[in-house]
Amino acid sequence: MKTVYVDNNATTKVAPEVLEVMVPFFSEYYGNPSSMHFFGGQVQKKVDEARGKVAEFLGAEPSEIIFTSCGTESDNAAILGTLDSYPEKRHIITTRVEHPAVGNVSTYLGRKGYRITELSVDREGRLDLDELRESLADETALVTLMYANNETGVIFPVEEVGEIVKARGIPFHTDAVQAAGKIPLQMKKSKLDLLSLSGHKLHAPKGIGVLYIRKGTKFSPFLIGGHQEKGRRGGTENVPYIIGLGKACELAQKHLNEENTKVRSLRDYLETKLLERIPNTLVNGERKNRLPNTTSLSFEFVEGESILLLLSDLGICASSGSACTSGSLEPSHVLRAMGVPFTAAHGSIRFSLSIYNTKEEMDYIIEQLPPIIQRLRDISPFWKDYLRAQGRA
Amino acid sequence: MWDYTEKVKDHFLNPRNVGEIEDPDGAGEVGSLACGDALRLTFKLDEKKRIKDVKFKTFGCASAIASSSALTEIIKGKTLEEAARVTNQDIANYLGGLPEEKMHCSVMGREALEAAIANFHGQKITKEDFEVICNCFGVTDREIIKAVRENNLKTVEQVTYYTKAGGGCGQCHPKIEAIIEKVRKEMEKEAPPPKPEKKKLTNIQRIKLIEETLGREIIPALKADGGDLDLVDIEGNKVLVALRGKCSFCPSSEFTLKQYVESKLREFVSDDIEVEEVRP
Numbered sequence: 001m002k003t004v005y006v007d008n009n010a011t012t013k014v015a016p017e018v019l020e021v022m023v024p025f026f027s028e029y030y031g032n033p034s035s036m037h038f039f040g041g042q043v044q045k046k047v048d049e050a051r052g053k054v055a056e057f058l059g060a061e062p063s064e065i066i067f068t069s070c071g072t073e074s075d076n077a078a079i080l081g082t083l084d085s086y087p088e089k090r091h092i093i094t095t096r097v098e099h100p101a102v103g104n105v106s107t108y109l110g111r112k113g114y115r116i117t118e119l120s121v122d123r124e125g126r127l128d129l130d131e132l133r134e135s136l137a138d139e140t141a142l143v144t145l146m147y148a149n150n151e152t153g154v155i156f157p158v159e160e161v162g163e164i165v166k167a168r169g170i171p172f173h174t175d176a177v178q179a180a181g182k183i184p185l186q187m188k189k190s191k192l193d194l195l196s197l198s199g200h201k202l203h204a205p206k207g208i209g210v211l212y213i214r215k216g217t218k219f220s221p222f223l224i225g226g227h228q229e230k231g232r233r234g235g236t237e238n239v240p241y242i243i244g245l246g247k248a249c250e251l252a253q254k255h256l257n258e259e260n261t262k263v264r265s266l267r268d269y270l271e272t273k274l275l276e277r278i279p280n281t282l283v284n285g286e287r288k289n290r291l292p293n294t295t296s297l298s299f300e301f302v303e304g305e306s307i308l309l310l311l312s313d314l315g316i317c318a319s320s321g322s323a324c325t326s327g328s329l330e331p332s333h334v335l336r337a338m339g340v341p342f343t344a345a346h347g348s349i350r351f352s353l354s355i356y357n358t359k360e361e362m363d364y365i366i367e368q369l370p371p372i373i374q375r376l377r378d379i380s381p382f383w384k385d386y387l388r389a390q391g392r393a
Numbered sequence: 394m395w396d397y398t399e400k401v402k403d404h405f406l407n408p409r410n411v412g413e414i415e416d417p418d419g420a421g422e423v424g425s426l427a428c429g430d431a432l433r434l435t436f437k438l439d440e441k442k443r444i445k446d447v448k449f450k451t452f453g454c455a456s457a458i459a460s461s462s463a464l465t466e467i468i469k470g471k472t473l474e475e476a477a478r479v480t481n482q483d484i485a486n487y488l489g490g491l492p493e494e495k496m497h498c499s500v501m502g503r504e505a506l507e508a509a510i511a512n513f514h515g516q517k518i519t520k521e522d523f524e525v526i527c528n529c530f531g532v533t534d535r536e537i538i539k540a541v542r543e544n545n546l547k548t549v550e551q552v553t554y555y556t557k558a559g560g561g562c563g564q565c566h567p568k569i570e571a572i573i574e575k576v577r578k579e580m581e582k583e584a585p586p587p588k589p590e591k592k593k594l595t596n597i598q599r600i601k602l603i604e605e606t607l608g609r610e611i612i613p614a615l616k617a618d619g620g621d622l623d624l625v626d627i628e629g630n631k632v633l634v635a636l637r638g639k640c641s642f643c644p645s646s647e648f649t650l651k652q653y654v655e656s657k658l659r660e661f662v663s664d665d666i667e668v669e670e671v672r673p
Contacts, residue, residue, distance in 0.1 A: 306453070330560070346426070381413075
């Protein structure tokens with residue numbers, strides 16, 4: 001059975017070029033970058049080079065790049081490290097559609113006595129900037145909101161938000177885990193103070209992340225330990241993965257254009273054809289302002305897990321915002337925050353593409369999905385009721 | 394990914410008895426679009442008052458579809474009195490087990506059956522007669538009490554897995570806890586007093602008792618499901634058996650062996666019995 005992998009917002013394939021540059025750092029070049037001898041020193045040089053590549057990719061200075069273990073660590077460090085620097089400020093602003101790496105940290109802080117403002121989104125997944133303006137207060141320690149949503153791909157106007165937030169002198173963090181590699185990022189021109197990214201979403205392996213911290217931003221280390229990362233993140237550097245991430249950022253920079261042309265047109269092709277062929281299908285989130293690789297579709301009157309398993313049976317790997325897939329009983333917090341009706345929220349499927357996908361793969365999905373939805377609708381008690389109500393059966 | 398048994402996958406990919414019977418003798422519907430799953434069950438009886446035909450339509454995940462399909466297979470050919478005794482555990486067992494988080498799918502099957510039987514008798518089970526405990530999923534105290542009793546549930550989390558109650562905002566957790574406590578107290582009172590200590594047995598007595606128990610309690614039950622079992626040997630507290638008939642290739646034979654054969658032998662012979670399967 002062939003595998004059609006369209007779940008790249010969950011994780012991506014490690015690029016062969018990335019793997020290739022990593023291997024020697026598991027075998028030959030195993031020195032500790034902190035060592036005084038030549039054997040460690042040569043590794044330090046390579047780590048510096050990788051840091052330079054990441055900095056270039058982000059349009060930042062190498063000294064502003066901290067390597068972490070994952071996107072979640074970057075988010076935790078950004079939030080907790082900032083709050084620790086402003087102990088007198090007890091208010092955080094975030095949104096209702098964050099990834100758990102931010103959302104659950106703010107829930108935790110709420111329990112610890114912080115005042116949390118969760119900005120709402122509209123039916124299309126968009127922020128209301130007036131709500132943000134009204135929420136800013138003297139005691140606000142941090143504004144943290146995602147660059148682009150992992151489920152719908154909807155992009156927040158981060159720079160506009162930055163204008164508003166920085167006018168009040170408040171630290172501003174974004175989780176750019178899904179945006180990096182799909183939207184050009186230029187920290188030198190940005191209003192952001194902190195930005196998180198994750199290696200395995202851009203064809204580096206799992207187990208490496210980055211936290212960008214603008215020069216001059218107050219920050220207390222989250223992992224306390226050695227002098228690594230200029231004392232801002234203790235722990236011996238994960239050298240092979242850092243080298244891999246450097247290469248992945250170099251490739252991502254190169255492929256940015258392809259993401260926005262080839263990947264976008266494949267996504268649009270898939271989406272348009274599925275909307276054409278499957279009645280009662282909705283697109284979740286604003287279509288215009290969206291990551292080029294993501295589409296979240298809801299198929300009314302059927303349930304997401306059933307769709308996923310039938311797709312999986314045909315080798316197609318996607319994901320769902322339905323309740324059953326996560327083991328929770330309610331559909332995803334993102335779809336609920338957007339007010340997607342229940343008829344549709346339980347039947348949502350996310351396809352997220354990468355530069356490795358092909359038109360043949362899209363055609364395979366376009367051919368296989370309509371009968372799956374029809375089959376589940378034939379089993380569903382609501383479909384016939386619906387058709388009857390419409391006078392079509 | 395959920396760890397579904399082969400039987401769940403089979404009933405999901407090839408569901409039995411899908412559809413709706415026109416002019417049914419009984420019809421029951423539970424769940425809703427908002428809740429994320431729903432089941433509509435319809436049946437017709439033959440002249441002997443046995444379920445001749447039964448069909449389902451389900452909106453839900455793989456285990457909801459599989460549970461519905463299993464339910465229809467279980468109750469086909471049964472009288473309504475027999476069908477009324479089917480529990481959610483029977484549905485789960487038929488499928489070789491369900492992930493605990495998905496047990497509510499088997500409960501939904503049992504509830505739809507109950508509603509359909511009530512419908513046949515011209516009755517309707519309405520939520521208005523009971524107190525709604527969980528507002529997010531519209532679960533009443535009656536449903537929670539029943540799930541706790543039938544499945545011996547101990548925690549709020551388990552109640553959520555079995556009934557969905559408490560799976561939304563979580564405000565009803567204290568109420569659910571109070572129900573669990575009350576029901577478990579009642580169950581303790583109803584339970585028979587603990588049996589007297591089992592006598593110490595000689596080897597010969599023990600072997601005889603094992604043989605008797607197998608013949609009287611265990612083998613007839615297995616045969617009823619088309620299975621069988623041979624006693625191969627007894628080594629101290631270890632009872633070696635070979636599964637025959639349907640049991641020999643049943644995916645849930647391991648479960649049968651430990652949960653049924655071993656627990657019966659422990660009940661009637663001695664608490665330290667261990668049952669092991671010998672493969673030919």
